[in-house]
Amino acid sequence: MSADIESVEAFTERARDWLATNLPSWDDELLDDVVLQNRIFDGGFGGLAFPPEYGGAGLTLAHHKAFYETADELDRQLPGKYWVSIGMVAPMLLERASEEIKQEFLPQILRGDIVVIQLLSEPRGGSDLAGVMTRLTRDGDQYILDGAKMWSTNAYLADYGVCLARSDWDVPKHPGLSMIIVPLDRNDDVTVRRTRMADGQMGDVCEEFFDGVALPATNLIGAEGDGWSVAQTLMAHERNQTAGVGFGYLGSGNTTVMVVDRSALAASLAATARARDVLDDHSQQLADVFVDSIVTKLTSARIMRGQMLGTHEGPWGSAGKLLGSEAGHRAALASLATTGADAVVWDGDEISVENAGTAWLLARSSTIGGGTSEIQRNIISERLLSLPREPSFDRELPYSEVVRNASKF
Amino acid sequence: MQLELTEEQEALRDTVRKFIETEVPLTTVRDLHGEPDGFSKDWWREAANLGWTSPFVPESHGGGTLSGRATSDAVIIAEEMGRLVAPGPFLPVNVVAAAIARFGTESQAEAVLPGLAAGEAFASWAFAEPGDRWSPDAFETTISVSGDKVNVAGEKAYVEAAGVADHLLVTGRGEAGLTQVLIPARTPGLTIVPGRSIDMTRRYGRVVLDGVELPATALVGAAGAAQPAVEYLLRLALTLQCAEMVGVAERTLQTTIEYGRDRFAFGRPIVSFQALKHRVADMALWVEGAKAVGEELVRAVDADADDAGMLSSVAKVHIGRRCLDIVDDCVQITGGVGVTWEHDIHMYNRRAAVDRAMFGSPEAHRRLLLTHIERQTPRGAVR
Structure with a gap:
């Protein structure tokens, strides 16, 4: 890194001036995400911590953080659809992709001209991610992709996906995987369908079907068989996203951060309980919504401090995800209980309304998505507390044999 | 518990841990279960020498902090005590020391703090009342001032180390609001009903106050302003x-x-x-x-x-x-x-x-x- 890099303080002042004149506030008319991101990029503030040869500004993550913090401080509009593409996929490509892919994709991603999402989980499950069954078959200088993916966030508005698929069935689970870039805007051999969620609304997650999709071999990220290690790079950036750190921190416009302040929610629950004359029944549960919120926030702040001090490395990210999502779920249960009959029955003929009952229908999303609570507990017990790993039936054998054995278990 | 300790605080933690491990290991805690006080006074003097009673006492009265943050120092000891369920009236002595140092008069400080800091004297906070009452709103103990006399009547419960205490800080209701007094344990009208607890070494007691009369100098802070x-x-x-x-x-x-x-x-x-x-x-x-x-x-x-x-x-x-x-x-x-x-x-x-x-x-x-x-x-x- 060059010694004459702009100081974060000087940069922040420059960013502040630019933001104040170039981005509208949230009170102004809302701009399209593409317009916002184009403007940020063309103003020299896109890909701040990426090298200039890939369209970045060649600064650091501290500059990146300062930019988004300043934008939030000034209440400026930020785009909402790039958190997977810019926050997770782009840094993964920077670390793992070929020079050709980086030259071609990164500038377009960082400018917001294309969106690239991740294609990991499958209809049969997502916790055993290395067990994916989507098939990637070599055919001369091409690969053929067949199978189905599910729970892919933002796939419906994406141009490409990075897809984890099985390229070799005769080797064990992990080395049989490869990661490859797939265009999603093709008509006949790729189908993308938004998933309708339990509350009746369309989700941000999608299902994709791949039917003999031919892809150039140069679309591979890393070598054939490197898929698992590339996926881990991707998931590390996903954890950062959830924790609101690193490349994944993109300000209030782009956030899926699990650790949120629920003290205001606790206050509205208390008001509801008082109005319904059930405060005595629910006071303990309501106070716990507040206590959970404070403890989760403080724990997450302690972990971040510990990461800087070197006392809380790596798998501690799972702790924040587990605590935040479980607290959110308990808050949804408290809302459902406090609102009682009025959370589930209403006047009029609207088929669905926004209330505590409807919200509860999706309350489990956060303890399932992004790695279930059970997987987080495995990570914490095995990697943080060094407890013995689960005995496995699938680590040594060729994966085709693993699938046969499982059906006879 | 605290991610960042000063060098002196780290040294305190290590010393306290070692002292507990060698002087009051779990086998000793088992032995102390049978003892009336639940700890040895000689051992407490050693603990005091290592700084267990120092954080809230000013240097002028035999105490002092390591970090300038008394609570930050004290919780290092408390946490180590938890690790080996150590004996000793750490909480009551330190809480009363803090009360006198911060809210008491200079003559109270001179009379009480050096003894507490040296581990020679003991004190406890007679705060709660029978029936699990911890909210001062529900207190019935009265502290009334008339002229240069203070009269205290009522009953306090769950008082840690009451049996060894030389001084009791009593919280009660006065005409003008919450009031606190420091009462010598051997004051006429003050009876300590000793008790035990489920803990191996921690003893509690009830303090019955019936016709206790003290000079107004016993008030800790102004009457009604506590x-x-x-x-x-x-x-x-x-x-x-x-x-x-x-x-x-x-x-x-x-x-x-x-x-x-x-x-x-x-x-x-x-x-x-x-x-x-x-x-x-x-x-x-x-x-x-x-x-x-x-x-x-x-x-x-x-x-x-x-x-x-x-x-x-x-x-x-x-x-x-x-x-x-x-x-x-x-x-x-x-x-x-x-x-x-x-x-x-x-x-x-x-x-x-x-x-x-x-x-x-x-x-x-x-x-x-x-x-x-x-x-x-x-x-x-x-x-």
Whole structure:
């Protein structure tokens, strides 16, 4: 890194001036995400911590953080659809992709001209991610992709996906995987369908079907068989996203951060309980919504401090995800209980309304998505507390044999 | 508990740990169970020499802090005490020392603090009243001033180390509001009814005050003006107690994990079963949460921050509840031997249960928090 890099303080002042004149506030008319991101990029503030040869500004993550913090401080509009593409996929490509892919994709991603999402989980499950069954078959200088993916966030508005698929069935689970870039805007051999969620609304997650999709071999990220290690790079950036750190921190416009302040929610629950004359029944549960919120926030702040001090490395990210999502779920249960009959029955003929009952229908999303609570507990017990790993039936054998054995278990 | 300690604080932690391990190991704690006081006064003098009674006493009276932050120093000792369920009237002596140093007169400080700091004298806070009453609103003890005399009448309960106390700080209601007095234990009309607790070494007592007459110089702070002092002392007591529970919970969990690694069943260490691993993972995060809220509370108490009262209740709710959950589930993981006298874990259950109950239960603190919650601006999807 060059010694004459702009100081974060000087940069922040420059960013502040630019933001104040170039981005509208949230009170102004809302701009399209593409317009916002184009403007940020063309103003020299896109890909701040990426090298200039890939369209970045060649600064650091501290500059990146300062930019988004300043934008939030000034209440400026930020785009909402790039958190997977810019926050997770782009840094993964920077670390793992070929020079050709980086030259071609990164500038377009960082400018917001294309969106690239991740294609990991499958209809049969997502916790055993290395067990994916989507098939990637070599055919001369091409690969053929067949199978189905599910729970892919933002796939419906994406141009490409990075897809984890099985390229070799005769080797064990992990080395049989490869990661490859797939265009999603093709008509006949790729189908993308938004998933309708339990509350009746369309989700941000999608299902994709791949039917003999031919892809150039140069679309591979890393070598054939490197898929698992590339996926881990991707998931590390996903954890950062959830924790609101690193490349994944993109300000209030782009956030899926699990650790949120629920003290205001606790206050509205208390008001509801008082109005319904059930405060005595629910006071303990309501106070716990507040206590959970404070403890989760403080724990997450302690972990971040510990990461800087070197006392809380790596798998501690799972702790924040587990605590935040479980607290959110308990808050949804408290809302459902406090609102009682009025959370589930209403006047009029609207088929669905926004209330505590409807919200509860999706309350489990956060303890399932992004790695279930059970997987987080495995990570914490095995990697943080060094407890013995689960005995496995699938680590040594060729994966085709693993699938046969499982059906006879 | 505190992520960042000064060099002197690290040295204090190491010294305290070593002192407890060599002078009052768990075998000694078992022996002390049969002793009336639950600790040896000679040993307490040594503890005082190592600084156990120093943080809240000014240097001019034989004390002093290491970091300039008295609470931050004191919780280091409290947490180490929890780790080995150490004996000694650490909390009552330090809370009364803080009360006198901060709210007492110079002559009270001169009369009381050097003895407390040297470990020669003992003191306790006679705060709660019978029937699990920890809220001063519910107190019936009266402290009335007439001329240069003060009359005290009532009954105080759950007073730690009452049997050895030379001085009792009594909280009561006066004509003008909450009032506190420092009463020598051998004052006519003051009777101490000694009691025991479920803890191995911690003794409690009831203090009956019937026709106690004192000079007005016994008042700690002005009559009727003790509300801020009481709030501060309660926060301080909760902070020390919560730090101790962090030590109890962390040590019990560590010991249980080690045991689960060594013990085999069905051809594998029992702690390799997911049914246990997942519980252990949750417990480890509860401990981390306890440390996070504990250290934030220490910061707030030392700084007299506005959120200190709220944080003390949040800490008591989380730590009081989870410390008990942890020792309780660790007994289950330990199996049959965990409910025998021979195994050490019951000593931790005992300390956890007493700490959970003193200075207000998690249930009582949730109620207190409700008032704070209802002052927040409501927001969120509730109809």
